Structures are given as structure tokens and as C-alpha cells.
Amino acid sequence: MSESTGVGLGTPTLSGADTGGTLFTTNDGKILTGLTNGIVTLNFMSGNITDASGNVTKMNSSLQIMSKKQCKSFTVFCSDADSVIRVGNALTISDHQLNHTIHNYDFQQIQITVPNNSTPDENQIAFMASTDPYLNYESSANWHDRGVITGTSTTAAANVYTKHVGAYEDFYITTYNTDSTNSIDLKIYFSEDGTTYFAESGYTSAVTITAGSYNAFATDRKHHFYRAEINSTVGGSHGTFSVYYNNVSVQ
DSSP states (O other), rough: OOEEEEEEOOOOOSSSSOOOOOOOTTTTTEEEEEOOOOOEEEETTTEEOTTTOOOEEEBSOOOTTTTTOOOEEEEEEEESSTTTEEETEEEOOOOEOSSSEEESBBEEEEEEEEOOOSSSEEEHHHHHHHHSSSSOOOOOOOOEEEEEEEOOSSSSOOEEEEEEOOOSSEEEEEEEEEOOOOOEEEEEEEESSSSSSEEETOOSSEEETTTOEEEEEEHHHHHHHEEEEEEETTTTTOEEEEEEEEEEOOO
């Protein structure tokens, strides 16, 4: 079981004389969280957001409601920088960055392909689109991919958290042993290709976390992937835990 939260788009900023456009985002203005890998479709004509599982939520408005035919600018944040953004059938963006902004381009729909890089399979998306050629919306320079993962240790080491962290600057993994009796063992790994992992300095041997204690890992070394593995210190004597993660972009 896990819960994911994030940071929204920022503060609207007007620019230029034309302020007559319409802004489209989620119905409640919140970031989309807990998204599994696959295609997320933003249909501005109908005002529908369809995730990879087929779940549909509404935007704050639609082109149909506003009696307009096209959007002309957008900004999209996806918590995985390997995401691919398609605008209509003409434009594909996959250039290893978290936030993408396009001005003066006509479209009715955006498709965001979220890669299968995360354990648990949870991702975040924020977006804003406008019928103006210039978006007139300045997104925040600070982005977080953060959440909490809860579970119970097993006798064998289990991967409880993996994240592709390209384009983030700082990484924090805090592992809290919430058990009242049993200890757990923790190892943290890094990888450049998402396939071969190496033990992080200080974690070449398992770090034992006693009941009620925690381990805090923090680094700004920009490896491409990070992973946390947990097992029971004593086989058969399992412990509950919470893993708090926070990947921070300040650009």
C-alpha cells in the first residue's frame, strides 16, 4: 500500500495585452497522482482525462463548453523524465526533462506515455493548457516526486522502492521501522541503466534498523536510478515499515 503526493504547477502570471484565453487543468486544480505506467490522454475537446487503466476524470472545462475548436499552448510536468509527450499526430517530445512547455501550436489532445520505471508503479502528472498562443502561465521551478510506501518485511530481500531519478537534483529515502518488536535490514542501490545495480556507499552491508528507529539516506549524486531493498533481520521475524521518498528538482 502506498500513497503519492506532489507539488502543483505554480502561480499564474499574465503576460501581454491579450488575456482573453481559457485555461484548462484538472477539475480541482490538483496534480494527478498514483498513475500507473502507460498512456494518459488529455482530451481538451471533451474535457476528459483518461489514465492508463481507463479511468476517466474531468477537467475544469472543455473546448466544447467554451465553444472553441483548439488549444494553442500547454505545459506538462511528469514525475518521470523519460516520459513521451505526443501532441496530435505531429509532435513527439522525449528529451529527458520533467517539464515541457509549447507555445503557438494548435491541438485538441495530448498523450503522455509514462514509462515502466517505478516500484511501486505510481507516477504524477500536472498540466495546464490555454486557447491563447502564449500560455500566460509560469510554472514553478521547484518539483517534487514524493510519497510514502508501507509494508512488512520478508525473509528474503525484497525491492520495495525503485525510481528513475533523471532530471532531479536531490534524493531522500527515509526508512522507518514501525514495528514494536522486530528489526529490519535495509540496502540502498544505484544504477545507470535500470538493470545493473550497485550498493550505495554505507550500504554494502545491510543496515539494521531496530524497532521504532529509522534510517535517513540523502544524496545529490545524480545516478540514474535508486532502489531500496528490505528484509527481516531474523528469518521469520518480520517487521512493518514505512519508506518516505522525496526526489527534488530545483531547476
